Each structure stands twice: as C-alpha cells, then as structure tokens.
Amino acid sequence: MALGILQHHDAVAGTAKQKVTDDYFALSTRAISKFNNLYRDIKVE
Amino acid sequence: MANHYRTTNLMHTMGSDFHYSNSRMWFKNMDKLLNYINSRPDFGVKFVYSTPKVYIDAIQKEKASYPVKTDDFFPYADNDHAFWTGYFTSRVSLKGFVKDFSRFTQAARKHISELKISNSSNTVRNNPKLIEESIFEL
Numbered sequence: 001m002a003l004g005i006l007q008h009h010d011a012v013a014g015t016a017k018q019k020v021t022d023d024y025f026a027l028s029t030r031a032i033s034k035f036n037n038l039y040r041d042i043k044v045e
Numbered sequence: 046m047a048n049h050y051r052t053t054n055l056m057h058t059m060g061s062d063f064h065y066s067n068s069r070m071w072f073k074n075m076d077k078l079l080n081y082i083n084s085r086p087d088f089g090v091k092f093v094y095s096t097p098k099v100y101i102d103a104i105q106k107e108k109a110s111y112p113v114k115t116d117d118f119f120p121y122a123d124n125d126h127a128f129w130t131g132y133f134t135s136r137v138s139l140k141g142f143v144k145d146f147s148r149f150t151q152a153a154r155k156h157i158s159e160l161k162i163s164n165s166s167n168t169v170r171n172n173p174k175l176i177e178e179s180i181f182e183l
Contacts, residue, residue, distance in 0.1 A: 001182055003150050006143050014136030021139060028146055031182040035153055038179050041168045042160065 002031040051109040
C-alpha cells in the first residue's frame with residue numbers, strides 16, 4: 001500500500017510539500033520495519 | 046476537432062483525477078451531456094460510450110494511414126513556455142527510494158509466496174494474519 005501511494009504521480013513527482021513528503025517516507029519505512037521484524041524470524045528458522 | 050484527426054471516429058476521453066468515486070452522479074451528468082449533444086443534429090456529431098477495443102475496431106475499418114513517429118513526447122509541455130521538467134529532478138532521493146522499495150517489495154512477495162507454497166516455514170505457517178498485514182502495508 002505504501003509503495004502504491006509512493007508511485008502515484010503526485011507523490012513520485014516530488015512536488016509535494018516537505019511535511020507530505022516526510023509522511024510518505026514515514027509510511028514506507030514503517031511498512032519496511034514491520035516486514036523486516038517478521039522476516040528476521042523467518043531467516044533464523 | 047475532426048479536422049485534426051485522420052478518421053471520422055474520434056476518441057474523447059472522459060474523467061480525470063478523482064472523478065470516479067460516485068458512478069451514479071458521474072453517469073447521470075454524462076448521460077445529460079450525451080443526450081443533449083445527440084439531440085442536436087446541427088452539431089454534426091454523435092456521442093456514444095465506448096471502450097479502447099470498440100474505438101480501435103472502428104478506426105481500423107476506416108483504413109487510415111499514419112506517419113511514423115520516432116521522437117518521444119518528453120519533455121512534456123501543456124502550454125507555451127510551460128514545461129513539466131521539474132518533476133524529473135525534484136526530490137531525487139525519493140525517486141531512488143521508490144525504485145529500491147519496489148525491488149524490495151517484489152522480492153518480499155515472491156519469497157513469502159514460495160514459503161507459503163512449499164509450506165516450509167513455521168513462522169509463515171503460524172502467523173497467516175501477520176504475514177498478510179505485513180505484505181499489504183508494503
């Protein structure tokens with residue numbers, strides 16, 4: 001979902017205000033962290 | 046408009062950003078426009094709802110010939126002296142991040158899918174809801 005939002009033409013264009021761009025990064029990094037936490041458990045199996 | 050095209054069938058696209066959230070409202074208004082235009086033979090046009098396939102089939106029947114276009118459409122400009130070039134370079138780190146994130150997501154989805162199919166991971170097997178949520182949020 002985060003990647004989908006990031007690829008919207010008003011997002012990837014880089015024309016948004018700073019606080020909106022900050023939110024894109026926050027949303028994405030949160031999703032990546034969540035996946036990585038899960039993936040760490042898979043890797044140690 | 047017809048003077049600028051090689052066929053008598055013309056595509057007039059409808060909609061724009063955020064225009065498809067309420068189909069009842071949208072088509073009620075489109076119907077009004079189409080009915081009015083079609084009720085005026087003096088306009089010399091007939092409007093019909095269509096699809097890419099219907100349109101392509103219709104213009105193929107007209108056997109028009111087309112020039113070969115070799116250059117590209119960029120940089121895009123929608124007015125005199127109004128080039129949309131800023132977005133190529135605005136926030137390059139965000140653009141790079143989108144590409145990295147895309148590769149990451151593709152790899153993650155593929156690997157989790159394989160683990161699901163082979164049923165070889167206890168973590169994947171025991172946490173179906175968490176797995177689904179985590180993939181969805183990417």
